[in-house]
Amino acid sequence: MPIKCMKCNKDAIIFQKYSGMHLCRKHFIEDVERKIKLTIRKQYNVEKGDIIAVALSGGKDSIVLLHILHKIFSKRRDVEIVAITIDEGIEGYREVTLEKARKLTSELGIRHIVRSFKDEYDKTLDELVAQERELGACSYCGVLRKSLMNKIANEIGATKLATGHNLDDEAQTIMMNHLGGDVERMIRLSPPRALEGLVLRAKPLRKVPEKEVALYAIVNDLPFDMSECPYAHEALRGEVRDMINDFEVRHPGTKYSIMRGFDKMVGILGKEFPQASLTDCRVCGEPCTAELCQACKLLGRS
Numbered sequence: 533m534p535i536k537c538m539k540c541n542k543d544a545i546i547f548q549k550y551s552g553m554h555l556c557r558k559h560f561i562e563d564v565e566r567k568i569k570l571t572i573r574k575q576y577n578v579e580k581g582d583i584i585a586v587a588l589s590g591g592k593d594s595i596v597l598l599h600i601l602h603k604i605f606s607k608r609r610d611v612e613i614v615a616i617t618i619d620e621g622i623e624g625y626r627e628v629t630l631e632k633a634r635k636l637t638s639e640l641g642i643r644h645i646v647r648s649f650k651d652e653y654d655k656t657l658d659e660l661v662a663q664e665r666e667l668g669a670c671s672y673c674g675v676l677r678k679s680l681m682n683k684i685a686n687e688i689g690a691t692k693l694a695t696g697h698n699l700d701d702e703a704q705t706i707m708m709n710h711l712g713g714d715v716e717r718m719i720r721l722s723p724p725r726a727l728e729g730l731v732l733r734a735k736p737l738r739k740v741p742e743k744e745v746a747l748y749a750i751v752n753d754l755p756f757d758m759s760e761c762p763y764a765h766e767a768l769r770g771e772v773r774d775m776i777n778d779f780e781v782r783h784p785g786t787k788y789s790i791m792r793g794f795d796k797m798v799g800i801l802g803k804e805f806p807q808a809s810l811t812d813c814r815v816c817g818e819p820c821t822a823e824l825c826q827a828c829k830l831l832g833r834s
């Protein structure tokens with residue numbers, strides 16, 4: 533006998549250990565969307581005239597994010613959603629995810645902007661990584677992608693920049709900063725206000741566990757891509773992920789409590805560490821805290 537949903541009598545498709553609930557397809561979808569709506573309402577205050585830029589990689593997180601934001605806001609004429617995809621130039625990987633991203637935006641009728649490292653920085657990530665370098669591929673990719681994303685968001689007049697970070701991503705980042713003793717960086721994780729030139733970041737999926745984001749994509753038949761980036765990921769993050777997952781199995785709800793504790797601390801710590809003021813990068817004009825921005829530094833511009 534299959535286990536039944538706790539809210540109706542249909543067969544359950546998931547058991548949430550942290551909540552103790554068995555849920556059917558319909559009630560699982562409702563639960564995910566409820567968490568996302570609540571996060572948006574409590575943390576991101578969408579207003580009349582907002583243009584929400586969505587960082588769309590084509591992976592499950594960003595595909596789910598775009599699908600749900602469209603579901604919530606497509607009926608509102610005073611809010612626009614624009615998808616942005618960055619083509620880093622990773623042979624054999626990006627082509628596939630790009631295709632998924634294009635498929636979804638055309639199905640939903642959402643404006644889709646695609647820009648490449650090649651056009652912007654004159655080199656693909658593959659070419660940059662092949663050069664002599666001090667840092668791992670992910671550092672280059674992360675810094676350049678963030679910078680370009682912010683630039684495009686500004687160009688289209690976006691008031692918010694939404695990314696697909698889920699509960700697991702957030703818990704890992706918080707824990708990594710704890711382990712590194714990096715309190716200032718932790719506060720930068722959720723800045724209380726927009727800074728000049730820097731579009732306000734929003735992470736509507738931050739209360740949804742990674743597994744549930746994947747299940748949501750599957751049960752809604754969304755065109756997401758499962759392939760992993762061929763470049764090795766940050767080693768520390770992998771260790772922290774395994775540690776938290778192991779803890780979550782034995783103590784369900786751990787990921788939520790890591791985040792809850794962080795959210796409580798942020799307001800208090802924000803007063804102790806005021807946000808750095810920004811200036812324009814001497815070379816590219818993007819906002820940064822030093823004379824040269826991180827992207828220009830990595831590209832060896834001066």
Ligand SMILES: [Zn+2]
Pocket residue numbers: 537538539540541542555556557558559
């Ligand atoms: Zn149900």
Ligand SMILES: [Zn+2]
Pocket residue numbers: 813814815816817818824825826827828829
């Ligand atoms: Zn710069």
